Amino acid sequence: MKKVRVSYFAILREQRGLGSEQVSTEASTAAELYEELRRIHGFTLAPGRVRVAVNDEFGPWSAAVREGDAFAFLPPVAGG
Amino acid sequence: MPSPSFPRWPGDDPVEFRLTEHPIEPAALMRGLADTRAGACVTFEGRVRDQNDGRGVRALDYEAHAPLAVREGERILAEAVERFQVIDALCVHRTGSLALGDVAVWIAVTAAHRGAAFEACRFIIDEAKARAPIWKKEHYSDGSTEWVNCATRGPESPGPG
Numbered sequence: 001m002k003k004v005r006v007s008y009f010a011i012l013r014e015q016r017g018l019g020s021e022q023v024s025t026e027a028s029t030a031a032e033l034y035e036e037l038r039r040i041h042g043f044t045l046a047p048g049r050v051r052v053a054v055n056d057e058f059g060p061w062s063a064a065v066r067e068g069d070a071f072a073f074l075p076p077v078a079g080g
Numbered sequence: 081m082p083s084p085s086f087p088r089w090p091g092d093d094p095v096e097f098r099l100t101e102h103p104i105e106p107a108a109l110m111r112g113l114a115d116t117r118a119g120a121c122v123t124f125e126g127r128v129r130d131q132n133d134g135r136g137v138r139a140l141d142y143e144a145h146a147p148l149a150v151r152e153g154e155r156i157l158a159e160a161v162e163r164f165q166v167i168d169a170l171c172v173h174r175t176g177s178l179a180l181g182d183v184a185v186w187i188a189v190t191a192a193h194r195g196a197a198f199e200a201c202r203f204i205i206d207e208a209k210a211r212a213p214i215w216k217k218e219h220y221s222d223g224s225t226e227w228v229n230c231a232t233r234g235p236e237s238p239g240p241g
Binding site: 007009010011013014045051053056057058072074075076077078079080 | 126142143144145147148149151152173184185205208209210211212213214215216217227228229230
């Protein structure tokens with residue numbers, strides 16, 4: 001098990017009921033981590049509509065999950 | 081977060097993207113853009129509108145991934161400087177709860193000539209809307225709310241695989 005920090009924004013934050021948490025996971029990639037959390041929390045957004053940030057930088061879904069990493073799941077943006 | 085209205089000085093970084101939870105004050109921000117090389121200054125003010133897609137809107141909330149929004153915003157401004165002959169570019173975006181008519185985003189671009197200033201300003205707002213990790217929740221007059229672009233069905237962005 002690896003411990004990582006996960007942050008949620010906008011609709012994902014509301015569906016999770018909190019802004020960030022520590023998660024213990026066996027997921028090996030960011031994509032697996034999102035799918036795992038989506039199953040648990042019932043997120044409505046398919047991964048194809050979400051972007052991931054790893055340690056405060058946009059990352060690929062194939063990014064490895066390592067102990068201590070910070071992941072943020074970013075719904076479709078709507079600034080301006 | 082810093083006040084949105086502290087002045088900027090000649091010699092400051094040529095581009096700056098700020099998030100603020102305080103009201104945006106364009107007049108104060110403009111003073112930081114004085115530069116005698118600039119023959120043009122184009123500004124854009126995005127305001128909270130009272131309707132969207134035929135639904136009455138009564139208020140908005142904005143939320144951002146702050147470090148990533150600032151970094152992506154500054155990348156966009158740097159791209160504008162590179163593509164157009166821009167002297168200075170500043171973009172300030174609100175977070176938090178906004179009322180109708182409030183300024184949600186404010187952009188100013190100075191350049192030697194008006195063409196570059198207009199084009200760069202348009203580029204910056206279009207790219208910021210498409211790329212900056214900022215989200216908008218609309219509160220409608222019928223009491224319902226919605227995160228814009230986050231309906232269950234919608235266009236796919238590049239995802240896994």
